[in-house]
Amino acid sequence: MRDTSHAVEPGSAAGPARTKGQGGGRRLEAAELLPRQVRAHRSPAEIHSSIVGGALGIKGHDGAMASGAVCPAFAYTIVYVTDVEKAAAFYAAAFGSDVRRLDQSHKWAELESGATTIAFTPLHQRETDGLSGEVQLPDAAAARGPVEVCFVYADVDAAYRRAVEHGAVPVSAPEQKPWGQKSGFVRDMDGNVVRIGSHVRE
The missing domain is CATH 3.10.180.10 (2,3-Dihydroxybiphenyl 1,2-Dioxygenase, domain 1)
Incomplete structure (x- = not known):
């Protein structure tokens, strides 16, 4: 059986994500969703922008981008x-x-x-x-x-x-x-x- 105790649920633009676990788990800060080497070179504002803008590619249960990010193609x-x-x-x-x-x-x-x-x-x-x-x-x-x-x-x-x-x-x-x-x-x-x-x- 797959261990889901530390699986990340995507958060909304209004707040950070949570970790799954008994009792709902703790809330993850936005910075924790970025790799450590990336966090080291980004300000809190840049990290927040990445989360809200969907740059991380975190998907919801339906497979859609949680934040509605766009990937334009010059047509x-x-x-x-x-x-x-x-x-x-x-x-x-x-x-x-x-x-x-x-x-x-x-x-x-x-x-x-x-x-x-x-x-x-x-x-x-x-x-x-x-x-x-x-x-x-x-x-x-x-x-x-x-x-x-x-x-x-x-x-x-x-x-x-x-x-x-x-x-x-x-x-x-x-x-x-x-x-x-x-x-x-x-x-x-x-x-x-x-x-x-x-x-x-x-």
Whole structure:
């Protein structure tokens, strides 16, 4: 039979956990739930944050995280465009990515772009104008938005030429960067900046 006299029950955000035993056992302080070598380098506030935030991975009887911790995955980069179908076709031709999905409403398209999906959706819709704010495109040739899309290639020069030949607006020809990447910049049909680069060498 398994000895449960010292099994730990997860606590709530409002208080520490308990040890199982006769009479309910004693209450464990939050710090006792961390390994000794970790406790030595954390302040009481950091320890409390770890417990409440679920960083320890302590699970309840149903297998769920006791504190509702989240483990995010970067799933989408969404580009707001004037014409979803044309934008998807442009990206496929200019940057060499296949179109994975074009919704029948023509309000959503996706590229085959690896672990993170690049998607396109209209500039003006309820999700922007009515909920999160109107999308503002650059109002001058020298202006740009705060986010860029970057594609990496084995041959950056060839990829840059292909993009320009298929309608991308040249901004800066590829050059070697001090951080170990070769990259150049173009604009798509809506003026968004796209980086064409190599993998960064360590």
